[in-house]
Amino acid sequence: DAKTTQPPSMDCAEGxxxxxxxxxxxxxxxxxxxxxxxxxxxxxxxxxxxLKNNETNEMASLIITEDRKSSTLILPHATLRDTxxxxxxxxxxxYKLTFGKGTLLTVNP
Amino acid sequence: NAGVTQTPKxxxxxxxxxxxxxxxxxxxxxYMYWYRQDPGMGLKLIYYSVGAxxxxxxxxxxxxxxxxxxxxxFPLRLELAAPSQTSVYxxxxxYFGGAEAFFGQGTRxxxx
Numbered sequence: 001d002a003k004t005t006q007p008p009s010m011d012c013a014e015g016x017x018x019x020x021x022x023x024x025x026x027x028x029x030x031x032x033x034x035x036x037x038x039x040x041x042x043x044x045x046x047x048x049x050x051l052k053n054n055e056t057n058e059m060a061s062l063i064i065t066e067d068r069k070s071s072t073l074i075l076p077h078a079t080l081r082d083t084x085x086x087x088x089x090x091x092x093x094x095y096k097l098t099f100g101k102g103t104l105l106t107v108n109p
Numbered sequence: 110n111a112g113v114t115q116t117p118k119x120x121x122x123x124x125x126x127x128x129x130x131x132x133x134x135x136x137x138x139x140y141m142y143w144y145r146q147d148p149g150m151g152l153k154l155i156y157y158s159v160g161a162x163x164x165x166x167x168x169x170x171x172x173x174x175x176x177x178x179x180x181x182x183f184p185l186r187l188e189l190a191a192p193s194q195t196s197v198y199x200x201x202x203x204y205f206g207g208a209e210a211f212f213g214q215g216t217r218x219x220x221x
Binding site: 089 | 153201213
């Protein structure tokens with residue numbers, strides 16, 4: 001599975017959009033981009049995933065570039081409860097989830 | 110649905126002891142996973158299973174064993190516990206053909 005690169009940390013003001021980038025330049029055509037988050041000490045939580053089209057659900061939006069080498073997770077109106085480590089994971093046909101170090105998003109009041 | 114249930118939540122082991130971490134899911138998921146997470150680090154995959162009777166190694170399988178005799182249960186066995194196995198252990202499950210995994214709340218294990 002392709003590796004991903006994320007910034008180690010980001011800050012966001014409460015109520016503003018949080019845009020979390022992820023680089024996956026070696027992604028293959030049949031690999032998906034998944035996003036999870038982990039709120040302090042809890043088990044990770046699935047957020048969203050996509051193949052090549054942009055996706056939106058009740059939690060977030062996922063924007064994947066046309067060449068699929070990078071993506072951005074958007075939390076449209078960040079709240080204090082969105083403070084967490086966010087993981088971008090490329091998943092192949094074996095559906096094996098391999099977590100990197102992720103991005104610590106801190107939402108400030 | 111209870112989701113993914115892990116027991117125990119906390120455990121202290123002495124060096125050389127053995128124990129089994131239990132994981133059960135009631136969502137009829139085919140895929141199940143065991144991860145460990147050391148302080149300040151990301152999750153490392155220990156073992157995973159794509160169905161009853163089928164298991165495979167992840168990134169850090171040494172010192173652990175698993176079995177999958179039923180769809181619901183995926184126990185993780187620690188033999189001869191070592192201080193390096195002090196960690197938080199997470200179990201997860203997902204549908205066949207998808208990686209939208211549901212995670213348990215973790216087992217915090219300390220080996221002294």
